[in-house]
Amino acid sequence: MPRTSAGLLLYRRHPERGVEVLVGHMGGPFWARRDAGAWSIPKGEHGPDEEPRDVALREFAEEMGSPAPAADLVPLGEVRQSGGKRLTAWAAEGDLDASATVSNTFSLEWPPRSGRVQEFPEIDRAAWLTVEEARSRLVAGQVPLLDRLLDLLA
Template identity: 75%
Template structure:
C-alpha cells in the first residue's frame, strides 16, 4: 500500500526496513509497506493487513488506486495507492525473530519497519529499494490522469 499526500508537493510514506542487515543503510533501504500473500488469499486484504502490521494503523483512506504488479527480485509485488495522512513518527511495527549475531544461538526480536517518513519523490527515488521505484512513476502517471 503506497500512501501519498499533496502537502504542498507530492509525498509518499515509506518505511525503513528493520533488523541488523538494514540498520546502517539508508539509501535503497526503504520500502512500501508490504507483505507476502499465499494461494487463495486476497492481495488487497493482505495489503491492508500488512500496512496495519508494519505501521500500527489501518490505511487512512478508502479510495484505492491499483498500481499493478511488478517483479522485484524473486518476488512479485502488487501495490495500491491511497491518498491520506498518517503521523509517521507515531508508527509502531510488528516484529520478527532472528538469530543475531549469526550462529550465536541468541534469538532477538527486530521491528519489520524501524521508522517511517514522508518523502518527496526525488528523495523517495534514492531511499526506496530499486525494485520498487517504478511504482513511484506509476503513481505520478495515475495522478496526472
C-alpha cells in the same frame, strides 16, 4: 512458483513539497546502517488463497501500527523485486503521523550462529518523502511504483 506480496503506497499532497509518499525503513541488523535502497512501502507476502488487496491493507496496519487512513485504493499493478518476488501494489491518498509508527516484529538469530534469537521491528521508522527523495531510498524493484503514481495523478 515465485513468492508474491501485496502493499500499499500512501501519498499526500504537500503545498510546498508536492507529492509525498509514506515509506518505512526496513528493520533488523542488515539494514541498520543503510539508507539508500533500505526503504520500502508497507507490504507483506501472501499465499494463493489470499486476496492481495486485503493483504495490502493488513500489512499496512501491521507495519505502520494503524489502519490505512483511506478506503479508496487505486491499483498500481505489479513489479518484480530482486530475487523474483512479485509485488502487487495499490495507491491511496491519506495522511498519517509517521513519527507514531509502531511496527510488528520478526525473530532472527543475531549475531549469526550465536544461538541467541532477538526480535526486530519489520519497519524501524517511517517518513514522508518527496517522490524524488523516495527514488534513492526505496529498494530498486519498487521505484517503478513512484512513476505509476505520478502518471495516475497527472
